[in-house]
Amino acid sequence: MDWRNLQKARMALFAELISRVPQASMGRTMLMKLCYFLQEVRGVPLGYRFTIYSYGPFDSEVLSDLNTAVGLDGVKSTVVYNSAGYGYRLEPGPMSAAIRDDGEWFLRQHQDSIDWAVEEFGDKAASEMELESTMVFVDREAAGRGEILSLDLLTDRARNLKPHFQREHIAARAKDLYSRRLLKSVKREAALSA
Amino acid sequence: MGLDHIYEIRCPVHGFVALNAWEREIIDQPAFQRLKRIRQLAWTDQVYPGAMHTRFEHSLGVRHVANLLFDSVVRNSRALLESDLGYNETGLDRYRQLVRLAALLHDVGHSPFSHSSEDLFPERDGGGKKYVHEEYSAAIIRGPLRDVIENHRANANYAFSADDVAALIEGSAGAQKGIFWRDLISGQMDADRMDYLLRDSHHTGVHYGRYDLHRIVGTVTALRSGENSGLRVGIQEGGWHVAEALVLARYAMFTQVYFHKTRVAYDIHIREAMKAMLPNGRFPRPTELDKYLEWDDWKVLGLLAGGQGGEHGERLTQRKHYRRVYRSNEMMSHRDRECLEKLEERLGSLLAERVPAGRSKAWYKTDGSDIPVLSEQDGVARPLSYFSRAVSYLGKHDQVFLYCRPEDRLEADRIVKEVGGNGLA
Known part of the structure; x- marks a missing residue:
């Protein structure tokens, strides 16, 4: 274009x-x-x-x-x-x-x-959009390298970038993003083992 | 010399830039010395003859300013850094050095004549997006500079990997908790912008780019800009006037220097001339660094002197550059755009090039982001436009220039006059 x-x-x-x-x-x-x-x-x-x-x-x-x-x-x-x-x-x-x-x-x-x-x-708060997009960013970077992440590892990496969120909250978002099929680097086995 | 030895290098802008032994060894590397052969402002010397400064001294300057900013942020907001990011003294010391290295190396991947040739970067595998110079910087850090970063004696104190430095420059997740400091390397008030405005102003002789660096450094701080938001870099309220000056300086330098009509014309020609010189019209990929690093201003100038570069090479050597026949308003309305399209259609084959100001986002960052200011009254952040009426009225520079060949000037001028519109030649 x-x-x-x-x-x-x-x-x-x-x-x-x-x-x-x-x-x-x-x-x-x-x-x-x-x-x-x-x-x-x-x-x-x-x-x-x-x-x-x-x-x-x-x-x-x-x-x-x-x-x-x-x-x-x-x-x-x-x-x-x-x-x-x-x-x-x-x-x-x-x-x-x-x-x-x-x-x-x-x-x-x-x-x-x-x-x-x-x-x-459309109905999300700005802070949640920041968090979810950060998590997807981490996920896509990993996927680009051919890396498979567990939900735990995704959570840890996201928390490094967004330390003002509680880990439990980020972990819950990770599971939610997975269920919404927004993650490429987290495979089913890795998600189930979380 | 011991690791504590400080090397001072004279700088026309900052007086002296002080490097530690590690940094001294980094700048001695061929990949960094190459920056002495890449001009900061490409062919701007055709308009402002003094503009011959290079990426080398700019990189030293950015290192210097980044250090000042880092120390000030820590001084002004240590408690917040400790509570929100968990930093302690050791952590801060570590990040300080990391920021210094990233600032020093942020431009190491630049192509010849800097931003003029960014359109000649190859596309990534799979098509679509082109590489950008930051990716070349990251590749050089992970490649030829890896050894001097990871295996220098000084690194025993920090245990940095080359990836740590590269991540802060390229903006990847590998930056981890250091991501907060990225705003000092590439943000609304980054060290890069603060140095180049002063440096470009000094060398061109255009005074509009000047502002009070020391005042702005003194007031920079970490703050939260909203509910549930993380920390970002902003300004204490006492510094809002100088932040305003910085924004206005950027605007003035953009309109007077970076987007000067003749300077832009030379950008077109050097880009096209290099396209004719490069295999397949593109620079080597970041995976072919040996070949990429052979390219600098000296090589291009040598090829030009040897008659290469095609029609555009000839225009450069003989000063037969394109002429601007039309410039739109700085902020175009819908009607202005319709008029511009009509004019372009009428000019037809006489139109040699159309240059929109916002085309390359690398160009000196005239974006609309607003600097956060920490209010003294209630300790809450407000945008700079809340305090500064000048900033609130400053819109985006969206101007478009139309160029023709000098031999077509008369006819093009006639058409522009005939079509009319709100722009000027």
């Missing part, structure tokens, strides 16, 4: 996701991690390069594209403050429909994956 069509595809995807994910959940973290899952789990060709940070898989280009979408009035971004800090709320902008139309061909092609992402993750 050439750069111009890729931009249109990304803009359309953003407009689509932001119009479908419940407003209470839809912020920058949700958008970032949805792009991650769509690309890395479902193979949607977004052209991003995600690497790991303490806040999960991240590519600054997603936020750069979000800024473009805001500039085009396709998305409205508002900072939301609370007692713990802040987040961002994303809503459709006045040109949201136009942007989606520009990339309609892309949305049609990947409709199943988009539906899956919204259903699978």
Whole structure:
């Protein structure tokens, strides 16, 4: 896909996701991690390069594209403050429909994956999205090396990257991710022995 | 010399950069010395003649700044690092050295003329994505530099593997609990950005890139930005003005230097000239490091002098570079984009190249991420845009340039005038 069509595809995807994910959940973290899952789990060709940070898989280009979408009035971004800090709320902008139309061909092609992402993750909190995407990142890295992980090992590695979560919580997420068929490096035998 | 010996190297930006014996031996390696033969800003000297600095001194500078940032984060937020990440004195000492090594080596995998040639990296097996220079850096660390990292006497104190250093640079899960420090190597306020802004400003003579490094170093801290969120690197409220200055410096340098119309034209030509020189138009893969490391600016310049590089090589040697005939608004509306598409269609074969500012994300990071600031009032993080009106209004630089061949300039200008639109030549 050439750069111009890729931009249109990304803009359309953003407009689509932001119009479908419940407003209470839809912020920058949700958008970032949805792009991650769509690309890395479902193979949607977004052209991003995600690497790991303490806040999960991240590519600054997603936020750069979000800024473009805001500039085009396709998305409205508002900072939301609370007692713990802040987040961002994303809503459709006045040109949201136009942007989606520009990339309609892309949305049609990947409709199943988009539906899956919204259903699978749409109601999750940002912190859970960070944790789950981190765990899938660890899993995919291992799978890329041909490594087989147990759920325990996946839990330990994820906890190294997200130490503020309790181990029991991460372990429960690992089992859940396995049951949702989101893990490639954890085989049935390794999962059953956990 | 003993392991404690400090080697000082003069730096026009930082005064002196101090290296320990281990780091001194690392920079002596051929793979690191190669950075002396890779210019930081490619052909920017065609516009700003002083811009001849290399990746070598920039890498030393990043090492220097990363160390300052690390020490400041520890000083300003030790309790949080201990409670949230379980660090103790030994752990902190270990991570300090790890950050220093990663900062020193973060650019070791750069291709000739730096970012100009990033489009010439090969695709991974299975097609799709291209390699990036960080992956070459990681490969070099795991390859030719593995021995000097793992088997140096100083490593008896740390037991680092080459993988530990590579993981922090490439952003892989192998970074483990050290992942927190990645923000100092590659983040919104990383040591890389802090050094290159000052260094590029110094060598080009463009003062817009200057900001108060010492103030920003003094206020950097670890903080939590939201509920259930882990630690990240941010700024104490007392430093928000200088964080604002950093963001504005980045914006000014981008528009005045990195995205200067003539500089961009030379990027096009050097990229295409190298494409003509390289076997299959692509650099060797990270698995063929011996061949890759042969490529540096000197090799390319020698080939250019020998007449290689095709049409674009000739344009470089004879200064017949492409001319910009149109630039869009910095932030394009829907209507601006429609107008741009119309113009491109009308220009047809006269259009030699279209350069969107955001095309390569490696380009000096003009993304929209917002620096977290720790409020003095309630100890809670706020984005920088909460304090700084200038930052809140600063959008993304989304400008597009259209270029033609110099011989087609008159006709292209006529078409641009005819079509109109909100852009300018």
